[in-house]
Amino acid sequence: MALSARLKGLLLTALLLAVFVGAWHLATLPKAAPQAAESEYSKLVGAQAAVGQKSAFPTPADFGAKLLEHLKNPFYDKGANDKGIGVQLAYSIGRVLLGFLLAALVAVPVGFLIGMSPLVYRALDPFIQVLKPISPLAWMPLALFTLKDSNVSAVFVIFVCSIWPMLINTAFGVASVRREWLNVARTLEVSSLRKAFAVILPAAAPTIMTGMRISIGIAWLVIVAAEMLVGGTGIGYFVWNEWNNLSITNILSGILAIGLVGMALDFLFGRLQRAVTYTE
Amino acid sequence: MSFLQIQKLAKRFGPSVIFEDVSFAIEKGEFVAIIGHSGCGKTTILNILAGLDTASEGIVVMDGREVAGPSLERGVVFQGHALMPWLSAMSNIAFAVKSRWPDWNRIQVQTHCQKFIGMVGLTGAEHKKPAQLSGGMKQRVGIARAFAIQPKMLLLDEPFGALDALTRGVIQDELVRICAATHQTVFLITHDVDESILLADKILLMSNGPNACIAEIVHNTVGRPRDRHTIHHDPQYYRIRNHLVEFLVNRSKLYQSGEAKRPAQPPVVRPGLESAAAKVINLRH
Numbered sequence: 122m123a124l125s126a127r128l129k130g131l132l133l134t135a136l137l138l139a140v141f142v143g144a145w146h147l148a149t150l151p152k153a154a155p156q157a158a159e160s161e162y163s164k165l166v167g168a169q170a171a172v173g174q175k176s177a178f179p180t181p182a183d184f185g186a187k188l189l190e191h192l193k194n195p196f197y198d199k200g201a202n203d204k205g206i207g208v209q210l211a212y213s214i215g216r217v218l219l220g221f222l223l224a225a226l227v228a229v230p231v232g233f234l235i236g237m238s239p240l241v242y243r244a245l246d247p248f249i250q251v252l253k254p255i256s257p258l259a260w261m262p263l264a265l266f267t268l269k270d271s272n273v274s275a276v277f278v279i280f281v282c283s284i285w286p287m288l289i290n291t292a293f294g295v296a297s298v299r300r301e302w303l304n305v306a307r308t309l310e311v312s313s314l315r316k317a318f319a320v321i322l323p324a325a326a327p328t329i330m331t332g333m334r335i336s337i338g339i340a341w342l343v344i345v346a347a348e349m350l351v352g353g354t355g356i357g358y359f360v361w362n363e364w365n366n367l368s369i370t371n372i373l374s375g376i377l378a379i380g381l382v383g384m385a386l387d388f389l390f391g392r393l394q395r396a397v398t399y400t401e
Numbered sequence: 402m403s404f405l406q407i408q409k410l411a412k413r414f415g416p417s418v419i420f421e422d423v424s425f426a427i428e429k430g431e432f433v434a435i436i437g438h439s440g441c442g443k444t445t446i447l448n449i450l451a452g453l454d455t456a457s458e459g460i461v462v463m464d465g466r467e468v469a470g471p472s473l474e475r476g477v478v479f480q481g482h483a484l485m486p487w488l489s490a491m492s493n494i495a496f497a498v499k500s501r502w503p504d505w506n507r508i509q510v511q512t513h514c515q516k517f518i519g520m521v522g523l524t525g526a527e528h529k530k531p532a533q534l535s536g537g538m539k540q541r542v543g544i545a546r547a548f549a550i551q552p553k554m555l556l557l558d559e560p561f562g563a564l565d566a567l568t569r570g571v572i573q574d575e576l577v578r579i580c581a582a583t584h585q586t587v588f589l590i591t592h593d594v595d596e597s598i599l600l601a602d603k604i605l606l607m608s609n610g611p612n613a614c615i616a617e618i619v620h621n622t623v624g625r626p627r628d629r630h631t632i633h634h635d636p637q638y639y640r641i642r643n644h645l646v647e648f649l650v651n652r653s654k655l656y657q658s659g660e661a662k663r664p665a666q667p668p669v670v671r672p673g674l675e676s677a678a679a680k681v682i683n684l685r686h
Contacts, residue, residue: 301483304453307471309500309550319496323487399487400532 142181149180179370187370188377202362204354206378212354214382216272216347217340220279224336228284229329232291233317236325242292249288257282257343261350271351275344282343283336290332294325326397334390341383356382402465404429404586405450405554410459412445419445420613423459424666425605427554430584434597435615436645437607438653443590444480447558450588451477464553473501476547478557482539484531490542491518491527494549501550517545520579537568544572548579557589561596570629573599577627594645598638599627605667606648608656615667616656619644622671640673 124132179187195207235242257278264274298321306316348357356379363371403426410423420442427433435443448454450461452471461468463475484493494514499505505513518527521541531539540560547555561569573596580587580600591597597604604619623635632638655661 299483301479301481302485304471304477304479305483305485305497307453308451308473308475308477309497310471310473311500320485323485326487397487399530401486 146181149178177369179373184370184373188374191374201353204359206356206359206374209354209356209359209375210378210382213344213348213356216276216355217279217337217344217386220276221283221333221337221340223276224280224284225287225333228287228332228336229291232288232329233295233321235288235292236295237321242296249285253285253289258346258350261347265351271353275347275351275355278347279340279344283340286335286339287329287332290335291325291329294328294332295321297328298324323397323399327394327399330390330394330397334387334394337386337390338383341379341386345379403427404431404464405588406462407446407450408460408462410446410449410456410461412442412449412454413457418612419610420607421458422663422665423615425615425618427586427588427603429586431603432580432585432587432589432601433603433605434589434591434601435605435607436591436594436597436649437613438609438649439592441607441610441613443607444558447477447556447588447590450554451475451556453477473550474553476550476552476555478540478543478547478555478560480558480560480562482531482543484539484542484546486531489528489530490523490534490538491515493531493542494518494546497546497550514549517549520548521545521575535568537564537572540564541572541575544576544579548583548585554586554588557587559590559592562592569593569596574629576600577629581626594642594649597621597645598623598641599629599632604641604645606645606653608652608661608663609654612657614656614663616652616661616664617648618667618669620669620671622674637673644670644672 191206195205197203197205198208231245235245260278260281261274264277265271268274268277302320302324303316306320311320344355345357345360348355349361352358352361356375360372360375360379363375405427407426408424411421412419413421423446425433435446437443445454449456450468452468452475468475484490485496488496491511491514494517495510498510498513502509502513515524515527518524521544523538523541523545526534526538531542534542540563544560547557561572564572577600579585587600589597589600598621601621604621605615606617606619608614608616619641621641622637623632623641624637627635652661656663
């Protein structure tokens with residue numbers, strides 16, 4: 122029977138997952154007591170000593186049960202330290218999208234300017250080169266001091282980290298628009314505004330979208346760390362809070378949720394990128 | 402006064418001279434081809450006529466006005482078709498039409514585009530993207546785009562250079578037909594001797610660059626209508642062809658070294674006809 126390559130891949134993925142879960146299960150099996158428990162010890166700890174010790178790390182079954190619990194009721198809100206994982210994710214996604222959107226509003230026009238004018242490029246390049254490698258979290262204390270609001274500060278950190286890839290890609294995309302397309306626009310006496318929207322923007326769109334895809338990925342990485350710092354709400358805070366609660370199953374649930382949302386965001390931007398890509 | 406006049410055009414980059422003392426004229430409805438080896442500055446001349454490049458010296462006057470920048474009055478067919486790949490064939494042409502007549506509504510634009518798509522024989526392929534079209538079809542879209550804005554003058558920069566011989570022949574035939582129907586004034590750059598004889602009324606011969614000049618103006622005395630399949634039966638055909646090839650192979654390099662004198666005004670030549678008369682014109686200059 123000839124299986125399609127896609128199905129084969131899927132089967133292999135399932136197999137790898139099964140191996141991983143199996144190994145996890147074996148590793149977290151309750152350990153048999155290494156030696157016959159001393160009677161005094163047995164008296165002290167009770168039946169536990171006889172059956173061996175349950176691992177502190179949850180078994181796949183524990184994790185699955187917890188996950189099911191989260192999935193059943195993801196959006197409850199029982200006060201500051203007990204919110205459903207869905208609520209926490211919604212907070213994080215909201216911050217990321219807001220910060221990302223603000224960054225796009227700045228990065229795309231400024232990138233256009235840099236891409237079109239070599240003078241502006243030379244003037245701004247030193248600033249970009251110095252600011253770009255700064256970890257976005259380094260801005261956090263400054264943001265907290267000046268903005269005086271942890272929530273706004275988190276959005277600001279997202280803004281700072283997503284601006285650079287978009288800015289640089291927009292500038293690059295605009296600067297490398299094919300000369301002949303611009304010449305076509307010139308011979309047709311197209312106004313600068315129409316040229317920007319009808320020629321340069323579609324020509325640079327794939328490069329700009331690549332920048333946006335990189336930015337959203339970085340923003341999703343940074344939001345977890347930022348929320349661990351500022352606290353209150355969000356998936357980053359959730360993970361840190363569950364560490365304080367010593368609930369490994371919840372930490373694992375949080376980690377899985379972060380991965381899935383990150384994948385979804387990348388998928389979405391991949392789609393958008395494909396929508397604006399053209400073949401020459 | 403001629404429709405288009407080029408006087409004492411020169412282009413220099415620092416101390417190096419691309420061409421100098423280029424003067425010629427094009428009458429309304431005339432088809433002029435320029436032929437010469439790579440690097441003689443043909444494309445630079447065309448770009449100056451288009452307003453995309455500036456001359457170091459000299460002046461270009463079209464229809465009584467100096468050419469000082471790109472204009473809708475001069476349509477350009479670019480060497481590499483220059484279609485926007487994110488637009489369909491129709492939208493590429495519509496982009497130009499909307500630039501020419503911004504007040505037109507969608508229906509007017511559509512009808513006008515369709516007419517020129519039909520003219521280059523692309524009906525049925527108008528909604529395809531350039532990537533889905535063959536090289537020849539892309540170049541036809543480029544030609545339709547240039548014709549669609551109905552410019553006073555058309556500038557063609559080696560439009561068929563990248564096409565295979567068969568496709569080139571078909572599109573050349575179409576161009577002959579369209580130009581005969583529209584009486585379009587055309588300036589064409591080409592490497593192809595046969596193409597210039599098939600299409601042009603006058604053929605400008607350019608000497609080798611750098612330091613190039615226009616060496617001669619050959620009057621194409623092959624009668625019209627011309628047909629690619631029968632043109633070689635015209636007695637003038639091989640006389641002109643031999644003259645052009647002889648220039649390109651032997652004489653085009655003599656002007657750099659000074660072995661041939663650079664003419665202040667290029668002599669007009671009618672190969673095979675009244676060669677004596679041509680010499681008289683030559684002497685007068």
